[in-house]
Amino acid sequence: MTDKLLEPTVSAQLDSHALLEQGRAMCLGGHSDQLQTLIPRLSQLQLNPEQALLLEVLMLYPGASTKVRTHTQLLQRAMHLHELAQALSSNLARAWIWEAMQLIQINLQLHSAALHSTAMAAEMFELCGRAQDAISLRVSRCLVMIHCEMYREVLEMSGSLLEHREQLDPIALVNLLRSTASAYYFLGNDTEGTKARSAWINSLQLHKECLQVAQQAHIDKFILISHTNIAILCASLGLREETTAHLLHVEGMQRQADHINNSWSYWIRYCEALLMCQGAEFEKGWQSLLAMAEELEKLDIRTAPVQDTVLKKIVSLGKKWEHFEIALKASERQIELNRQRRHLLSKTLGDAIDDVMAVPSLQQKNQELSQQGYALEASLARRNLELNQALAKLQTEAEIRSQAEQALQRAHTNLEEKVRQRTQELEQAMSLVMRQEKQLALSRLVVGVAHEMNTPLGNATIAASTMQFLSQNLLNDLSGPSLSRSKLQHTLHSLLEGNALLNRSLQTASELVQRFRALAVEQHQEELQTYDISYRCQLLIDEWKSRFKQGAVELHSQIPAGIQQTGYPNALFQVLDQLIDNAMRHGLQTTQQPQLEFRLHQSADDIHITLSDNGLGIAEDNLQRIFEPFFSKQLGLDGIGLGLSVAHSVITDLMHGKIQVENRPTQGLQVSLIIPKIIQARTQTSYT
Known part of the structure; x- marks a missing residue:
């Protein structure tokens, strides 16, 4: 009955050992992906002491652990586990440890030390009765001896091992054939002539045998390596066709080649x-x-x-x-x-030695830290008492601070109330200032309208009164005894002149009214349309070229073709025409070598138009007022000061864009327009 109860336990132990051996085989075969799924499974098993030690040793193999540790740390861990293996009298664990140390030492290029570890691992496997593992270790020892340039020793050892090739698995056999072939190749490189050729031929035969074994076992890694080595040897021997054939195989396996050897x-x-x-x-x-x-x-x-x-x-x-x-x-x-x-x-050797030498020092420091820990415990007891006293003091200070915070909160509340009152007063003052500014702007507009309308209306009044006087005199003369032909002609001529003056005055007044209406964008009747703004700009420039030539103005234009816009083309080009006219009349009138630059370009959502000249510019004090109606330094001489005001209304209110006027750093003025590529339709508003 007892034996039957023990059977599942023994079976579980055997399964655990088999899984451990499977994990070691995955490490040696480079199957790290499969290994990462096996390790968690092993960690959950109930293992005996030796198996638990083997699991710890397994974590030393390359690809087994995801924890980042240096090779020196792995070697130190291996020596510690070796002491545990000796205490447990586990030759198998010692064999695994020496095997893992050999792999670590190869990575550190400590090939002499790796030779010793390989020999010890083979010896331990023999003590465990695992002859095949011992032979595999001796095969790997041949590979290490190649790195140590022990080529003749490799040939001697490989000769004896090849006599027992039936005991070797495919990977071990391939490694043995590779190391033997490499020994022949390097010996051939150290000589010349017939001896070199003979050594290379031996190496070639072994690599071909290696390729055959790898193909039978479907080991892609060694198939690729064998093709490469055969190609090198065939090239060294001048066998062109064979070299080409094997190079073609290598070319077809490029991805594996990049993974194996850069x-x-x-x-x-x-x-x-x-x-x-x-x-x-x-x-x-x-x-x-x-x-x-x-x-x-x-x-x-x-x-x-x-x-x-x-x-x-x-x-x-x-x-x-x-x-x-x-x-x-x-x-x-x-x-x-x-x-x-x-x-x-x-x-590498020096770093390893430094790390090993640091171990005793670290152990001593650990002891010192332990002693310091006892002293700290006593010190902490004293500090606890002091902290309790300090805590009582802090509680008293906290009460005082709480009272101070309450007082500050009350002061803060009072301050917020005062700020709120001051804000209301400031808002009222700002509202008053805005109303005053609006009234001032309206007053300026009324004064400007009155000033501009006064002249044509006054002329019309004078002409009408004169025509009335002449008409009355003509009636009186017609009622008299006689009216000379010359006097009648003179009177009629005067009436015609008065009528012409009246018509001119009324026409001027009508034009002024139309320009006043242009200040209100609601009066603009043009419909939205999609058009080629590049073509329209070029057309405008062409229309001005004759005047540029008359004024000796040098024009520089940058107008890329094909820029489209949805907007008001007539309104826009009235603005551009006005800006060019301003530059010609005011900026470039008295300038030596006048120049005008017109640039058009687009961004993701907007169109940019820049007009620059090298003229007189505008005084900085006047830049803030240039968009006001009737503002002009030449009022009464040339213009009425509505051009830029109308341009500003059209660009900002009608087209929802921006207009900016600034003096250039060198000389002259620059006007920049930014308008959307697609202008939204206006909302119709009616006024009573």
Whole structure:
């Protein structure tokens, strides 16, 4: 009965262990996405002490943890977990720890330390009876030995491992074949002639075998790497057709290539350059190698392998083709590249050592902090008593402050009441000022109308009285005994002159009335229409050209074609005509070399028209009054001062736009109009 109750527990333990092993396999295979779904599931299981330790070790593998930690922190954590594994006597946990440390050390480029960790992991797996894992670790040790440039040692170890290839899984077999092929390739690079060619042929055969295994196992990553390596070796051996075939495979797998190795494109270019160097296009290939060397020199140290290969080939070909200076520079660059790699390794090692050395200091500081914590507790007890006393004092001060705040609130209320009263008084005063301003403007308008109407009406009165006097005399002469022909003609001529004067006076008065009516936009009868404002502006300018020529005015116009507006074209161009007339009559009349500039442009919602001259300008004191009716510095001499007032009414009231007049910084006047592209229809208003 007891055994049956234990069966589910044992089964659960086996399932947990299987999931842990599955997580380790995902880490080694680079399946981080699947791993992130497995980790939460493992965290919810009931694990025994060894399995809990294995889960902690699993978080050291690359891609297992989302928490950001430095490689040095991971190594320190690994050493701490190794102590726990020794306490639990768990060789499996120790094997996992050494394996994780090997991966971290490879990332830190601590390849010598990684060799030791790999050997220890393989030894621990053998103690656990897991021969296949031990062999896989020895395979990965071959890969680390390549980085340590232990090429002959790799060939010796790989030879013995390949005798037991049936015990290797596809990934381990591919890695073993790759490391062996790499050893042959680098040994060939260190020699020349027949020895180099023989080494490259051996490397080529191994890479082809590697490609076959990767294709059978459907491992895309190693398929791409194998195609690239075969292309490089075929190019080195001058096998043009095979190189091209494998390059085509690589080209079809570009996305995977970018994900695996950022320098893959340079390896492809290197293959193409090698083929050209061995054929009729050797000069083009040589230049391609030189260009690659310059590009790679600007990149970071991660492209060091391809840089080193390109530089070696430049040195070799430079000696062969007597480009000794270029070969010398390439050798110097190769030396500098190796120095940078050593410097980076030294820095990484130094940082790791500094972090390790800092651990005892941190432990001592932790002890000091603990002692300080006890002292702080005693100090806090004393401070609590002092704070209670201070709290009572603060409560008393709070009551005093509350009373002060109440007094301030009452003062604030009284102040608000006074401000409200003053605001009402100010509003009444402003209303009075506005009424006075309106009355003053009305008075100015009445005076201006009376002044302007007085002359034509006075002339009409004089003419009418004179005509009445002459008519009465004519009647008297007709009633008399005689009327001479000459006197009759003189009287009739005088009557005709009086009639002409009367007509002119009445016509002048009628024109003045029409101009007064123009001040009220309600009298404007033009209908809204959509028109080409660019064409109308150009037409207006053309009409003025003869007068510009007579006045020797130099015109500068900027009128883009095709600008449309919905508005009142006749009213607008009466305004523009008035503005140009003002400039010609008042601004440019006495100016040397007069100039006039007309500009039209549009924004998203508005149309902008600017008229500028280099004339006399307007006194600053008068700029504020130029839109008032009957305001003119030449009143009685030329004009009645209604032009700008009418323009202002049309632009602002009728077209809902803006008009601005200002003196230019240099000389002259500038008038700016801003009107909407689409003017809304006016609301009809009737007045009684």
